[in-house]
Amino acid sequence: MSHIKVELKQEQVAKLKEICKSFDNEAGELINVLHKTQETFGYLPAEVQEVIARELNISVAKVYGVVTFYSFFTMIPKGKHPISICTGTACYVRGAEKVLDEFKRILDVKVGETSPDGKFSLSCLRCVGACGLAPVVSVGEKIYGRVSPDGVKDILKEYE
């Protein structure tokens, strides 16, 4: 869990309230609220969760419980270029692990971490459904297919 203290600006709090309001401040809409919030803020730090809990009239613990339960939600800011390596079965049998190792080695970060310069973050995801292109890597919105460990350098070069 991150211990970075985040000071929310007034307009950010207003934005959060607006998001909650768009879902009628309904506790049952928590997951949709979190999706929308993460889309807007990039991640869900504790301070953001507190505001949401207040607005939806539920405990912070409940919000935190949901945020940490689902892998889609993150409390750590993603890098400027979030890298995801598909480790679904199809990609696994076609060598995704070696590709992942190469990213870890070059960037010197673990899965779930962001590089110190904030440029790249590394994560694994399970199946984007492009199994015909296995192994698959996505950087931001862009998808790279049939990636080999050798090709990792070239992908990273595109973002230098």
Next chain:
Amino acid sequence: MHLLVCGGTGCRASASDSIIEKFKTEIAAKGLENDVQVILTGCFGFCEKGPIVKVLPDNTFYTQVKPEDVAEIVAEHVIKGRKVNRLLYIDPTNQEKISDAKHMGFYRKQIRIALRNCGVINPENVDEYIARDGYHAIGKVLKEYTPAQTIDIIKKSGLRGRGGGGFPTGLKWEIASKNAADQKYVVCNADEGDPGAFMDRSVLEGDPHSVLEAMAICGYCIGATQGVIYIRAEYPLAITRLKIAIKQAREYGLLGKDIMGSGFDFDITLRYGAGAFVCGEETSLIHSMEGLRGEPTNKPPFPAESGYLGKPTNVNNVETFASVPVIILKGADWFSSIGTEKSKGTKVFALAGKINNVGLIEVPMGTTLREVIFEIGGGIKNGKKFKAAQTGGPSGGCLTEKHLDTPIDFDNLIAAGSMMGSGGMIVMDEDDCMVSIAKFFLEFTVEESCGKCAPCRIGNKRLYEILERITNGEGTMEELERLRNLSLVIKDTSLCGLGQTSPNPVLSTMDNFYNEYLAHVNDKKCPAGQCKSLMKYVVEPEACVGCTACARNCPVNAISGERKKPHLIDTAICIKCGACIEKCKFNAISIK
């Protein structure tokens, strides 16, 4: 003339968007807008060779089309009527070019029911769905049948749930219909979390209206006016297409109040998953829809009695729904004439792994694994030997050579120690280590276990640790015994389907490939050469010419040696990445 361009996720990742744009500008430049239509479609299934462009009416099938090929297709095929030979599919068995898609081995054995419109219509245009008999089934039901009669048709058809369990769909509807309540819900489970499976996504991307129509039919049958589609947030394209489809259906009065003047109200909303495999389990899914942690609860009560917000809820999978409208139109007898005695109709499989034709296929129940892998799938990649096919994902098991001629249906797969699951089928060849595969699935389960019950939360972790020791060469015979016993206990004592099936990959690989386990434990060897800890890279001094290619490419400088003299790998430094083997032109490096 129609030009169909695949707009599925796989093909879009290879620039099918810009292919469509190019076609449109090219066609416009030649002034052919009135004669040639460029249509974005759902998945053709043949993802291996994407992006796919299909030309109608002559049924020409172009594979791996690039934006730069567009001008040639227009100039040659569209204008002069000459096929662009170099883009035709080549049959891997005889190297012949195939110009008509129906002669492709990939399609020959398929019957498309759930996928009937995928790759045929534009999923973003409701008119095209209607032109293919879309929304006729709901019209027929509302006009001619009572809810009970409709349920009867579904029951007689023999349709069973395509999400994995295989529960009879008609019976499920009947139970939900009999529970009286002021409000009931129809839920579509589109939380396809099984890694390596993309059936539901392709249906939603390629033919979203068929799911909407079936949900309305279900609503009419059970007495629900509200439908909810629970879909993974990881499927942005499917979400976009569903939103468009719901909007169009509402505009046409096919969803909303008083559908087709019948007095029946039904509307559909979307709920997003957030990346939790356990949410495919229906009680977990319902909790997640309520904005809670997606943890399962004991059944009974079944969702049909007390589900979403405590009301009777009927949950079906995407593929199950997609089959419903056709059954209504063509009749229960037609559907039940396809398939085996207890498994009727067809099943969609996502074929992936070490197979030539990766893609989405739909075959009659009872098709054999041999037909799927060697005829439709075109055999194993790079001429390697078939070793196993994993079905049912992390809940399933593997089928081996001895199962090649078993007809695939719900019951035969269970008898073979696997299960249908949602339809992922991952093919493995001789280079895959089955102990590692079991470990891979356990790693997945450990990560995805919700943690509510102890057998699943703690037991699976222990299984994973034992497997890790075995693949590291530290396993013992007692541990092999413990692996099996613990697996059986977890199966018997877990709360929900996830835990009850999670040891299946372990048990099934132990049953079919026990020798591989023994090799890891007794001989400290990995027969497939996959387990890093059990292998050593060595230079064969006779074959090495001292070209230094390996030493220059070693990422950790573990290789030393003078030019033109045999090199040496320092095993203490070597990280076994395999870079040297790939760079060596003289096959002088081997794994021991």
